[in-house]
Amino acid sequence: MRNIDLNIFQATHSKLHPEKGRILIAEPFLQGPYFARSIILITEHSEEGTVGFVINKSTDVYPDEVIDDLFNFSGELFIGGPVSSNTLHYLHTLGDLVPGSIKITPSIYWGGDFEQIKKLINKGMATNESVRFFAGYSGWSPGQLEHEISEKSWIVSTLEDKQIMVSDTSNIWKETMENLGDVYRTWSNFPSNPAFN
Template sequence: MYADRLFNALERNEPAPGQLLVAAPGILAPQFSRSVVLVIEHNDMLTFGVDLSKRSEVALFNVLPEWLPVVSKPQALYIGGPLNQQSVVGLGMTKQGVNIDEHTQINRLAPRLVHVDLRSEPEEVAELVTGMRMFAGYAEWAPGQLDEEIERGDWFVAPALAQDVITPGGADLWADVMKRQPMPLPLYSTYPANLEDN
């Protein structure tokens, strides 16, 4: 019901690194409700990304204390997705004027938005980014799977902004991303997380 109204009015974007997959109201997979997934890799074999919107109760100090000087507040581990939550993905926003192509520690996803190589020294990365986050786990789609979900109306695809990665703790990233999209998506930005709250 929501998908029909929402997606029939939209010009569809193709998923690509640096794009966001924004969960539609009423998405069939409840674990992705109000998710905002940043696509890191998209090719014929798979699509791989991390959910930017789900903060855990685990303090980064307890798992990756060496990265604390680089990570934005709140300094918690985020849940990047349901798969392989022992694996950590680092994402950051570069400082003004940093030429991403000149640094092996970071890989460009969008303007000022980078995937951080966590084998790097935190001190080296600190010279390049104004903030970053750590995400435990990821989301992954097999060939054709994401296309089917987009066609069904589970996701819409939108460009990411670097500041999406370091959104303050009290912000509602899903609603904020909705608000900056073409109509009719801003109308859905106030859609409640729980319909019972309405």
């Protein structure tokens, strides 16, 4: 009998460090309503901590149901994370059209003048393909995210802007995990609940 080195529970982790514009991919064993099979776009990372938004957890609520004077917005409201879940945040690709927004990637911005966002949507100049709303956000205190990465809860990677803002996010975790290759392709096929295997 010959032994082979096959450990599907360990993988060579990316050498990328967390920083603004990169993503966090939850490993398949991470559980919980917010982070299980989640992908998080990091919007801020510094000595003071980390902020990001889960981009693939939509709700059955539509932003125009909870935002006054917002009309005909067809995209869902996403769950950004467990922190301040009663607050509203938004990512967009409108750039300088929204004063005060912070550039995160070459074409994705965070925040900015909320009244201007509503005005652009109501005029038909912005849609769910260019704006995404979130309830709450994901946050880590200084050093906390690095600790979770060292415990192999997260994989740090990158994603093209068009994939981050895609309308249908139902398969994005699986596809992103598969694209990492190696053992990650196997992980992408793990059942959500190992008891069902």
